[in-house]
Amino acid sequence: xxxxxxxxxxxxxxxxxxxxxxxxxxxxxxxxxxxxxxxxxxxxxxxxxxxxxxxxxxxxxxxxxxxxxxxxxxxxxxxxxxxxxxxxxxxxxxxxxxxxxxxxxxxxxx
Amino acid sequence: xxxxxxxxxxxxxxxxxxxxxxxxxxxxxxxxxxxxxxxxxxxxxxxxxxxxxxxxxxxxxxxxxxxxxxxxxxxxxxxxxxxxxxxxxxxxxxxxxxxxxxxxxxxxxxxxxxxxxxxxxxxxxxxxxxxxxx
Numbered sequence: 001x002x003x004x005x006x007x008x009x010x011x012x013x014x015x016x017x018x019x020x021x022x023x024x025x026x027x028x029x030x031x032x033x034x035x036x037x038x039x040x041x042x043x044x045x046x047x048x049x050x051x052x053x054x055x056x057x058x059x060x061x062x063x064x065x066x067x068x069x070x071x072x073x074x075x076x077x078x079x080x081x082x083x084x085x086x087x088x089x090x091x092x093x094x095x096x097x098x099x100x101x102x103x104x105x106x107x108x109x110x
Numbered sequence: 111x112x113x114x115x116x117x118x119x120x121x122x123x124x125x126x127x128x129x130x131x132x133x134x135x136x137x138x139x140x141x142x143x144x145x146x147x148x149x150x151x152x153x154x155x156x157x158x159x160x161x162x163x164x165x166x167x168x169x170x171x172x173x174x175x176x177x178x179x180x181x182x183x184x185x186x187x188x189x190x191x192x193x194x195x196x197x198x199x200x201x202x203x204x205x206x207x208x209x210x211x212x213x214x215x216x217x218x219x220x221x222x223x224x225x226x227x228x229x230x231x232x233x234x235x236x237x238x239x240x241x242x243x244x
Binding site (some may be wrong): 057058059060062063065066069070073 | 176179182183213
């Protein structure tokens, strides 16, 4: 599967995750979101940026439970709950947000 | 689901075989199911959490920083066998300072690595309900 961003093809796997994590750009995230009829807001970007920092530091995509707790700590308790995260990423904060962030599918993601 | 005591025993060097990485991935999956998870590092397994790992020359992903994420998964009991360190000329200072944050104490950082003697390790292993050996 391939996504076309600014006229260039970007390789993704059958579930839409980037084949090569190093090619990620914010425009790719926008293009992935558009395919799913999502307009990325600042609130989406808070989570996407958080995931990218987490991956940079630990080399893994966090499990949803870990993401929820860590977001609560970093962005405030009102955001550290699954209701808030699912309102932003209805297909599952782990799967959908990690995909936009250019990360692999979270380990142990169900 | 009842909580069980899961122990993952790591005896092999981090690179060269897939055991260390596979073990770490299984640990992260099991921890997502909120089990009580401990890790043991014995024999060459102690190198898995050694400081300053560099895989540039061998074309493998350096996954050592992932051990620092274990605290987020509430995995904060990393038992390291003292004799295994000594036999390799290593001390506690050669290991990564892996920490966890205690939510109940305002996220106070606490060490996850616990160095235990061979005899203590035997007792710890005997207490487990499920043991995986990697």
